[in-house]
Amino acid sequence: MSLASHLEELQRKHGEIERQIDEAMNHPSVDGLEIVSLKRRKLLLKDEIEKLRVQTTH
Numbered sequence: 001m002s003l004a005s006h007l008e009e010l011q012r013k014h015g016e017i018e019r020q021i022d023e024a025m026n027h028p029s030v031d032g033l034e035i036v037s038l039k040r041r042k043l044l045l046k047d048e049i050e051k052l053r054v055q056t057t058h
Contacts, residue, residue, distance in 0.1 A: 003056060010049050017042040 001009075021038045024030040 003052065007049065007052050007056075010045055010052070014042060014045045014049065017045065 017038055021035060021042065024035050024038065
């Protein structure tokens with residue numbers, strides 16, 4: 001997988017998790033720990049995306 005396609009895949013996953021968080025926050029029956037877990041995964045993806053962007057610019 002090329003670096004560009006890997007970056008696109010990570011961005012797609014980031015957006016998907018963003019939608020899951022929005023959906024979970026609109027349902028009062030969703031456990032708060034689940035939302036925290038999703039936010040943590042989203043942050044890890046964001047960090048990985050930024051790391052790859054730095055690598056592509058150097």
